Amino acid sequence: MTAAAALKQPAVKTALSVDKVAMHFGGLVAISDMTFSVGEGEIVSLIGPNGAGKTTAFNVVTGFLTPTHGDVTYRGQSLRGMKPQAIADLGLIRTFQRTSVFPNDTVYDNVLIGLHRRGRVGVLPSVLGLPRVRRLEAELKQKAAELVEWVGLGRRADDLAGSLSYGEQRLVGVALALAAEPSMLLLDEPVSGMNASETHTFVQLIRKIRDRGITILLVEHDMPMVMSVSDRIVVLNYGRIIAEGTPDVIRNDPAVIEAYLGQGVKHA
Amino acid sequence: MGELFQHLINTLVLGGTYALLGIGLTLIFGIMNVVNFTHGILYTFGAYVMFIVVQKFELNFFVALPLSIASGWALGALVELTLLRPLRGSDIDTTMLVMIGAWIAMQSATLWVWGGVAKSVPTPFPDAPLEIGPVSVSWLRLFVLVAAGALIVLTYILINRTRLGSAMRATFQDQDTAALMGVNVNLIYTSTFALGSSLAAAAGALLGPVYVVYPAMGDLAAVKAFAIVILGGLGNITGAVIGGFILALAEELGAGYISSGYRDAMGFLIIIAVLIFRPTGLFPRAERVG
Amino acid sequence: MKLLLSIVVVAALAAVPLWLSDPYLLNALITTGIFVIGAMSLNLLLGFTGQLSLGHIAFFGIGAYVSALTSLGFSVSLPFGLHVVHEPWPPLAGFAIAVLVSGLCGYLVGRLSFRVRGAYFVIVTISFAEVVRLVALNWVELTQGPLALTSIPPMQVGFPGLGEFVFRTKLHNYYLVLGVAVACYLLIARLVRSHVGRAMRGLMENETLAVSIGIDVTKTLTLAAVVSAGICGGAGSLYAHYIKIIDPEVFAFINTVTMVIMVITGGKGTLAGPVVGGLIFGLMPVALRPVMAPEAQWIAYGSALIVILFIMPRGIVPALMQWFPRMKPVTAPGFAKRGVEESA
Numbered sequence: 001m002t003a004a005a006a007l008k009q010p011a012v013k014t015a016l017s018v019d020k021v022a023m024h025f026g027g028l029v030a031i032s033d034m035t036f037s038v039g040e041g042e043i044v045s046l047i048g049p050n051g052a053g054k055t056t057a058f059n060v061v062t063g064f065l066t067p068t069h070g071d072v073t074y075r076g077q078s079l080r081g082m083k084p085q086a087i088a089d090l091g092l093i094r095t096f097q098r099t100s101v102f103p104n105d106t107v108y109d110n111v112l113i114g115l116h117r118r119g120r121v122g123v124l125p126s127v128l129g130l131p132r133v134r135r136l137e138a139e140l141k142q143k144a145a146e147l148v149e150w151v152g153l154g155r156r157a158d159d160l161a162g163s164l165s166y167g168e169q170r171l172v173g174v175a176l177a178l179a180a181e182p183s184m185l186l187l188d189e190p191v192s193g194m195n196a197s198e199t200h201t202f203v204q205l206i207r208k209i210r211d212r213g214i215t216i217l218l219v220e221h222d223m224p225m226v227m228s229v230s231d232r233i234v235v236l237n238y239g240r241i242i243a244e245g246t247p248d249v250i251r252n253d254p255a256v257i258e259a260y261l262g263q264g265v266k267h268a
Numbered sequence: 269m270g271e272l273f274q275h276l277i278n279t280l281v282l283g284g285t286y287a288l289l290g291i292g293l294t295l296i297f298g299i300m301n302v303v304n305f306t307h308g309i310l311y312t313f314g315a316y317v318m319f320i321v322v323q324k325f326e327l328n329f330f331v332a333l334p335l336s337i338a339s340g341w342a343l344g345a346l347v348e349l350t351l352l353r354p355l356r357g358s359d360i361d362t363t364m365l366v367m368i369g370a371w372i373a374m375q376s377a378t379l380w381v382w383g384g385v386a387k388s389v390p391t392p393f394p395d396a397p398l399e400i401g402p403v404s405v406s407w408l409r410l411f412v413l414v415a416a417g418a419l420i421v422l423t424y425i426l427i428n429r430t431r432l433g434s435a436m437r438a439t440f441q442d443q444d445t446a447a448l449m450g451v452n453v454n455l456i457y458t459s460t461f462a463l464g465s466s467l468a469a470a471a472g473a474l475l476g477p478v479y480v481v482y483p484a485m486g487d488l489a490a491v492k493a494f495a496i497v498i499l500g501g502l503g504n505i506t507g508a509v510i511g512g513f514i515l516a517l518a519e520e521l522g523a524g525y526i527s528s529g530y531r532d533a534m535g536f537l538i539i540i541a542v543l544i545f546r547p548t549g550l551f552p553r554a555e556r557v558g
Numbered sequence: 559m560k561l562l563l564s565i566v567v568v569a570a571l572a573a574v575p576l577w578l579s580d581p582y583l584l585n586a587l588i589t590t591g592i593f594v595i596g597a598m599s600l601n602l603l604l605g606f607t608g609q610l611s612l613g614h615i616a617f618f619g620i621g622a623y624v625s626a627l628t629s630l631g632f633s634v635s636l637p638f639g640l641h642v643v644h645e646p647w648p649p650l651a652g653f654a655i656a657v658l659v660s661g662l663c664g665y666l667v668g669r670l671s672f673r674v675r676g677a678y679f680v681i682v683t684i685s686f687a688e689v690v691r692l693v694a695l696n697w698v699e700l701t702q703g704p705l706a707l708t709s710i711p712p713m714q715v716g717f718p719g720l721g722e723f724v725f726r727t728k729l730h731n732y733y734l735v736l737g738v739a740v741a742c743y744l745l746i747a748r749l750v751r752s753h754v755g756r757a758m759r760g761l762m763e764n765e766t767l768a769v770s771i772g773i774d775v776t777k778t779l780t781l782a783a784v785v786s787a788g789i790c791g792g793a794g795s796l797y798a799h800y801i802k803i804i805d806p807e808v809f810a811f812i813n814t815v816t817m818v819i820m821v822i823t824g825g826k827g828t829l830a831g832p833v834v835g836g837l838i839f840g841l842m843p844v845a846l847r848p849v850m851a852p853e854a855q856w857i858a859y860g861s862a863l864i865v866i867l868f869i870m871p872r873g874i875v876p877a878l879m880q881w882f883p884r885m886k887p888v889t890a891p892g893f894a895k896r897g898v899e900e901s902a
Contacts, residue, residue, distance in 0.1 A: 095770075113768070373860025
């Protein structure tokens with residue numbers, strides 16, 4: 001399957017391209033000269049040992065940080081200087097590592113809040129409760145219920161999101177992100193803290209999301225998971241890209257093995 | 269020209285006490301993340317202790333001042349121990365509201381106990397002002413300037429040269445790391461609040477004799493302290509000192525050249541101007557994002 | 559069930575004057591009602607967006623002054639030789655203009671301070687209220703300063719074909735305030751249940767996440783500030799035309815604190831909270847007056863605020879909801895910390 005995806009790759013259009021991006025915090029270089037791209041409909045993973053600059057890269061791409069040098073473009077539009085919500089309006093939606101839900105609302109209401117981009121109507125019509133608004137609200141409620149069901153949280157729909165298990169909160173985060181109708185989804189370590197069976201279900205979900213035509217960029221620690229789900233992998237270490245390619249290529253890349261083993265040895 | 273010099277002298281006198289107020293508030297905010305609404309009460313309290321010790325107990329003015337500062341320390345520690353310690357870990361809004369409750373209760377208590385009539389504190393200084401060319405300044409104001417300056421320097425030494433100070437600075441940087449390094453964070457919090465409170469009491473004890481002492485005097489002082497702290501950047505001590513002098517200058521010039529009715533509006537106009545042009549104050553603290 | 563309860567409460571409130579004729583108590587109910595409207599508007603900001611406005615009385619006072627000046631007329635000299643003369647307009651126009659001007663002030667304060675929120679917003683709103691108070695005190699030509707604006711006409715509503723109705727008596731004003739309060743309640747209820755309300759809730763619970771799904775922070779919060787300030791200005795207008803005299807003391811910080819206490823006690827972020835808290839704290843002075851000196855009352859207020867925050871931090875209404883779980887609140891925001899993602 002991955003081989004087929006690799007064959008397909010040259011034909012697809014570029015969705016996201018990261019061009020010579022560098023990010024400095026004071027004197028600290030978190031990322032230097034990072035260049036890679038993600039094609040439409042691809043699943044690309046960004047991996048690397050702890051402190052390699054993955055989260056920083058992620059925050060640059062989603063507009064939460066402005067890069068010191070370089071440029072990020074999505075479907076030909078530069079993201080430089082754009083506010084996070086404007087980037088969201090381009091269809092680029094992210095999930096979060098830790099605080100992925102609105103804790104004091106039910107799962108269903110979380111997704112309803114997530115549908116914000118579809119539900120924008122004037123304040124006056126919604127306060128007056130015009131028929132147009134009522135129809136839209138009914139549609140949104142329907143849509144929210146479907147999405148909750150779709151990510152497999154149907155039975156937890158009426159529970160407070162904050163009361164869910166870690167893995168389930170991740171699913172809420174994904175449902176929320178999908179509610180914002182992304183054309184590209186950026187997942188920040190979505191399976192960290194999940195057990196094996198939860199991870200397995202999540203991989204299925206990622207594939208299902210791609211099948212809806214959504215491009216996916218994944219930042220992840222879990223190597224087996226990344227290997228099984230990605231079309232392509234970009235490996236970061238000390239803020240630079242040290243390898244890029246299909247899972248098979250990455251698996252056998254000496255630089256990657258060195259980076260991970262080297263870390264392992266230091267920790268041991 | 270003489271008029272301008274006169275304003276500058278007044279600025280120095282006022283600015284020193286404003287700086288004391290500002291340092292106290294900014295320390296408490298910076299280290300404890302508490303917006304302290306009892307700050308003005310401590311200012312009032314300091315002034316009243318001064319009045320009571322000098323007038324009722326007929327003790328020396330110079331004995332009353334340290335007594336007033338020490339009482340401010342004690343009252344601050346009491347407020348921290350009874351109201352803030354049990355709420356450790358609560359968010360900033362909850363502590364802020366509790367502080368507002370304490371402020372209302374304490375201010376009404378001062379009104380109840382001491383009555384609404386303004387009182388003046390007798391001082392040992394001669395009535396005739398010191399005249400240097402066209403500028404005249406009363407000996408009392410001169411003393412206030414010197415005392416405020418000395419207290420600012422003492423605070424700096426306390427924070428930068430003592431063990432307590434370095435523990436405070438560590439907590440200011442990162443509370444969790446400080447706790448891991450063996451800093452008793454609870455003790456630091458109580459000391460910080462007590463120190464900030466004693467500085468507010470000192471400001472009241474110094475300015476009270478210059479003007480008059482009355483229960484609501486702290487309200488305006490508190491709002492001015494907020495202006496100073498916003499001006500200097502929340503949590504920035506040097507910023508608070510500079511902010512204190514800038515506010516004093518703005519008030520003096522505003523009252524002197526625009527209209528004395530708007531003297532007290534200067535602080536608020538400064539807040540608004542700062543938020544338009546430099547939203548994080550003149551000396552911001554970096555915040556982490558992402 | 560909930561609708562039924564609301565109808566019963568409104569009907570009970572409407573029936574109060576049928577058995578209560580003591581003008582002192584009726585007066586207390588009217589001023590309480592006006593403050594409840596103010597508290598409801600404060601709750602829109604504090605309870606539904608998490609922004610604590612401690613200058614809320616400014617919007618109330620601006621509404622009162624604007625409405626009074628519109629209906630009294632004024633004549634002021636401005637710099638550059640300008641001279642503005644305004645002939646008296648009907649009080650209803652004063653009410654409308656009061657809502658608009660207060661809303662505009664809400665917009666300005668919101669735009670100014672929502673870039674930096676939290677403690678800054680609190681301090682900006684306090685400062686704003688103080689500046690407005692000092693202007694009311696010092697711009698004597700317009701506001702009469704400490705001498706107060708007097709002889710403000712009562713509220714008056716014209717019905718086509720039926721002539722004018724003047725809200726002259728306490729009874730008239732009681733029903734006027736009740737009507738406006740119900741309208742404001744419904745407006746706020748609709749707003750917080752709409753997509754705008756969901757955006758507000760999202761921002762309050764987890765701002766980083768809310769932004770990432772395309773919620774515009776400044777726009778949403780400013781909108782809340784405008785609606786909140788407008789409603790509060792309307793309450794101020796009612797106050798001016800009922801009391802008929804307005805002086806700069808209306809801007810006293812303690813009045814804002816009263817509203818805050820009402821909201822916190824009743825339960826911020828619940829629709830019924832400000833009503834419950836408002837009725838308790840609005841009528842408490844009536845109950846305490848025979849037994850306590852005014853200073854002692856304030857000591858009791860301050861202590862009550864502290865005690866409630868310690869034992870019932872979310873307020874009375876959410877506590878009741880817990881006992882009667884069938885009546886779920888529209889939202890039940892706790893005192894959760896603002897969500898700021900700390901990255902590794």
